[in-house]
Amino acid sequence: MNEQTPPALNLKLLGTGAADYDWNRFGEEGVRGSTSSLLDGHILIDCGITGLRNLERFGIPCAAIDTLLITHSHDDHFLPEQIAVLAAGRPTPLAVYASAEAVAELGGIPGIAAFPLHSGMKFRLGETAVTALPANHLTNIPGEQAFHFCFETPAGNLLYALDGAWMLKQAVRLIEHLRFDWIVMDCTMADSGDFRIFEHTDLAMAVHMIETLRNLNIVTPRTRIILDHLARTLWPATEEERRRKIAGTGFELAFDGMELC
Numbered sequence: 001m002n003e004q005t006p007p008a009l010n011l012k013l014l015g016t017g018a019a020d021y022d023w024n025r026f027g028e029e030g031v032r033g034s035t036s037s038l039l040d041g042h043i044l045i046d047c048g049i050t051g052l053r054n055l056e057r058f059g060i061p062c063a064a065i066d067t068l069l070i071t072h073s074h075d076d077h078f079l080p081e082q083i084a085v086l087a088a089g090r091p092t093p094l095a096v097y098a099s100a101e102a103v104a105e106l107g108g109i110p111g112i113a114a115f116p117l118h119s120g121m122k123f124r125l126g127e128t129a130v131t132a133l134p135a136n137h138l139t140n141i142p143g144e145q146a147f148h149f150c151f152e153t154p155a156g157n158l159l160y161a162l163d164g165a166w167m168l169k170q171a172v173r174l175i176e177h178l179r180f181d182w183i184v185m186d187c188t189m190a191d192s193g194d195f196r197i198f199e200h201t202d203l204a205m206a207v208h209m210i211e212t213l214r215n216l217n218i219v220t221p222r223t224r225i226i227l228d229h230l231a232r233t234l235w236p237a238t239e240e241e242r243r244r245k246i247a248g249t250g251f252e253l254a255f256d257g258m259e260l261c
Contacts, residue, residue: 007127008153009152010261011182012038014054016254017119018200019076023049033057033256034076035229037184043067044086045149045160046077052085058257062086067125070098071163072139073105080106087111097123097132101144117147120174128153133171134210135164137199140175150174156181158260162229164211165199175198176216180223182260183210187227189234190245200229208247228254 014153015033022237025031044065045057052232055062065086068259070078078098078206083106087094093113096106119134148161157180162169163233164186196214197205206227213219227246230253236242242253 006253008261009153009155009158009182010259011158011184012039012058013173013184013226013228013254013256013258013260014038014058015050016228016230016231016256016258018056018234019074019253020232020234024052026053032230032232036077036227037160038065039151039158040128042168042175043069045069045130046071047086048074048076048079049082051082054256055092062088063090065094066092067095069130069147069149070096070102071135072137073099073102073141073144074139074163079106080109080239083112086108093168097130099141099147100110101146110241117145119145119147119170131174133161133174134168135161135171136166136168150178152178159183159185161185163200165197165201166205167233172216172218175218178218179220180213180218182224183219184226184228184254184260185209185231187251188229188231190236190242191234194234196234203227203245203249206251210251224260224261225251227251228256230254 015036017032033050033054036043036054090111095113095119097115103114103116116197119131121132131150133148135146135148151158160178186201187206189202192202192204
């Protein structure tokens with residue numbers, strides 16, 4: 001009898017930093033890349049200021065990427081110039097899913113097949129079902145909706161929720177029937193009291209949201225929760241101090257190159 005290989009999910013966090021890093025110093029000790037992740041080796045989430053250098057650093061060729069998901073149009077997540085290089089010289093177009101406003105910013109870049117997103121939109125990438133969730137995050141383009149992404153795969157479910165404050169009720173309604181194995185969530189600030197809570201999450205907010213998601217059975221005792229999009233100036237400088245901050249929460253801190261399998 002032939003044994004089937006069990007389904008797998010692999011998420012590699014390529015860049016885990018918020019926008020207060022000096023990316024002219026990219027590659028130096030302690031300098032995180034702009035936030036970007038690679039799902040199952042071919043689906044790239046965000047391609048901003050260090051997007052191509054994130055790939056290069058981990059030996060990932062542009063040709064390996066066939067799909068790009070964009071959370072929103074801030075330049076640490078979305079740079080048309082970077083995406084043009086990613087899309088160049090392909091036998092088949094690079095599929096780009098982004099807000100209608102971000103799609104318009106891509107203009108006539110060759111080698112791209114663009115798909116405008118809207119809140120609640122569900123689409124398939126092979127065996128993975130993706131839902132675009134509305135995120136509480138303001139961009140520089142009037143009317144643009146930022147997105148989080150829900151991934152339903154044969155290997156488990158992933159909530160990717162970077163750049164956003166409190167989850168919107170509409171988003172929770174879209175995922176309330178699911179149980180998540182992994183959550184990668186925004187935690188730009190370690191401490192409360194910073195004005196960025198109106199579009200980002202601090203540690204206390206993350207604790208409250210996860211507690212509520214547990215009460216709704218969306219989060220289970222087995223769910224891995226990774227805090228990502230960490231600001232250089234809003235978290236302690238040393239790893240020891242950062243780990244002390246999250247002690248007792250059950251959370252993990254993201255780092256460039258971290259893999260969730």
